[in-house]
Amino acid sequence: MNAYFDVAVIGAGPAGSSTAYFLTRQGFKVALLDKSSFPRDKTCGDGLTPRALSVLDDMGLLPSLVKVGHRVNAVEITVPNGRVAMMPIPREPKFPPFSLVITRKILDAIICERAIASGAQFIGEAHIQGIEEDGQGVVIRGEQQGHPVNIRARVAVIATGANTKLLVNMNLLRTPPHMMVAARTYFENVEGLQDHFCMSFQNVPLPGYGWLFPMNEGLANIGIGFSTREGRPSVQSALRSFFPVIQDLLKHAHQIEPIRSYPIRTDFATAPTFGNRILLVGEAAGLVNPLTGDGIDYALESGKIAAENLATAFDLGDLSLGQMARYDQRLREQFQATFVFCEQLRKGLLKPWLLNFLAPFAHHHRVLWDLWATFNNDIQTPISSRRHVRG
Numbered sequence: 421m422n423a424y425f426d427v428a429v430i431g432a433g434p435a436g437s438s439t440a441y442f443l444t445r446q447g448f449k450v451a452l453l454d455k456s457s458f459p460r461d462k463t464c465g466d467g468l469t470p471r472a473l474s475v476l477d478d479m480g481l482l483p484s485l486v487k488v489g490h491r492v493n494a495v496e497i498t499v500p501n502g503r504v505a506m507m508p509i510p511r512e513p514k515f516p517p518f519s520l521v522i523t524r525k526i527l528d529a530i531i532c533e534r535a536i537a538s539g540a541q542f543i544g545e546a547h548i549q550g551i552e553e554d555g556q557g558v559v560i561r562g563e564q565q566g567h568p569v570n571i572r573a574r575v576a577v578i579a580t581g582a583n584t585k586l587l588v589n590m591n592l593l594r595t596p597p598h599m600m601v602a603a604r605t606y607f608e609n610v611e612g613l614q615d616h617f618c619m620s621f622q623n624v625p626l627p628g629y630g631w632l633f634p635m636n637e638g639l640a641n642i643g644i645g646f647s648t649r650e651g652r653p654s655v656q657s658a659l660r661s662f663f664p665v666i667q668d669l670l671k672h673a674h675q676i677e678p679i680r681s682y683p684i685r686t687d688f689a690t691a692p693t694f695g696n697r698i699l700l701v702g703e704a705a706g707l708v709n710p711l712t713g714d715g716i717d718y719a720l721e722s723g724k725i726a727a728e729n730l731a732t733a734f735d736l737g738d739l740s741l742g743q744m745a746r747y748d749q750r751l752r753e754q755f756q757a758t759f760v761f762c763e764q765l766r767k768g769l770l771k772p773w774l775l776n777f778l779a780p781f782a783h784h785h786r787v788l789w790d791l792w793a794t795f796n797n798d799i800q801t802p803i804s805s806r807r808h809v810r811g
């Protein structure tokens with residue numbers, strides 16, 4: 421395969437597909453590569469925050485997602501002593517006032533399709549092993565069903581999620597970062613499912629939490645996530661130990677899938693986000709919230725920011741390292757304070773005695789909620805709608 425693109429995006433999860441969409445919307449020629457073909461599964465809690473829905477709305481996808489997703493209006497938090505605090509989804513004027521739960525098999529296929537419909541050329545089953553500079557741009561090398569792949573582009577965007585192999589190969593990450601680990605499975609025939617996320621600190625290794633996210637037709641995504649440390653149980657056995665905590669809901673339920681686990685990168689605060697003619701988006705840049713574990717929102721948002729920055733770089737005819745660094749600057753302005761704050765909260769707040777103490781306050785005064793909403797600042801920078809003129 422020999423072709424020339426403005427941008428080659430590696431990884432077609434939410435980060436890669438949103439990058440491709442926002443670039444093609446401005447008239448750029450984009451290749452969107454993934455080692456899988458779609459639809460494909462991704463181990464996840466399947467919860468979409470209002471922030472995620474806001475970007476998906478910008479992509480014209482919200483009406484169709486509302487039809488296939490389960491709407492969530494509140495969060496129920498159970499602290500270690502069993503006390504429950506219920507809080508509505510925080511209302512931010514620029515975001516939808518609700519969340520959705522949608523399997524990643526459906527969600528990622530819809531977002532990828534949107535990028536393709538907007539003009540991105542999707543190249544599936546393409547496992548990328550390296551990216552080299554060639555003077556004019558980059559050459560993306562890998563293989564597709566036993567055949568070599570060579571894609572040329574002016575810039576590459578890496579959107580490979582928590583899989584750090586390509587980043588380590590390219591020396592963009594010197595050592596693999598410390599990761600959290602999470603696991604999930606699905607149950608059917610779950611009784612009494614309501615319109616809220618259930619998050620629980622009971623019987624889970626802290627800092628971490630267990631969850632039950634309601635889906636349509638009595639289905640639920642049930643999982644657990646925590647920081648790995650020596651002496652801790654495996655994430656699979658920790659999830660099995662969590663099931664009894666929600667046994668009332670599971671009385672007549674059946675587990676319909678094996679437990680699957682996957683690492684989570686939350687190290688954005690210290691992570692590299694760019695290189696020569698390269699930008700990193702989504703979880704490849706460590707963009708998963710260290711406190712809540714949500715990353716689809718940051719994946720979509722960073723894709724939009726990357727597209728905006730690349731559009732400016734192409735317009736200026738400046739693809740220098742300094743110009744790539746402006747993307748890092750934008751991300752830091754947008755997310756650094758949130759990530760540092762949430763990392764501190766994760767370490768300092770998620771202790772049994774403190775959670776037990778704070779639960780009644782959170783329930784009655786929404787102290788934590790308001791604090792959280794204050795720090796969880798938004799991005800609503802409009803992408804200019806001008807068409808790109810090749811420089």
Ligand SMILES: Cc1cc2nc3c(=O)[nH]c(=O)nc-3n(C[C@H](O)[C@H](O)[C@H](O)COP(=O)(O)OP(=O)(O)OC[C@H]3O[C@@H](n4cnc5c(N)ncnc54)[C@H](O)[C@@H]3O)c2cc1C
Pocket residue numbers: 430431432433434435436453454455456462463464465466467468469546547548549579580581582583586602603604643681682683684701702703704707708713714715716717719
């Ligand atoms: C158990 C669990 C539960 C979670 N729950 C939630 C939740 O409820 N809500 C939420 O917002 N976030 C959640 N997250 C985090 C969320 O899943 C990720 O942050 C999100 O998927 C990141 O999106 P991404 O596009 O950066 O990467 P991904 O979605 O991981 O996509 C990366 C893509 O790159 C492809 N790829 C990788 N390497 C290569 C290669 N070398 N060549 C070609 N293609 C490649 C992969 O096939 C994949 O399609 C959870 C994570 C886990 C593990």
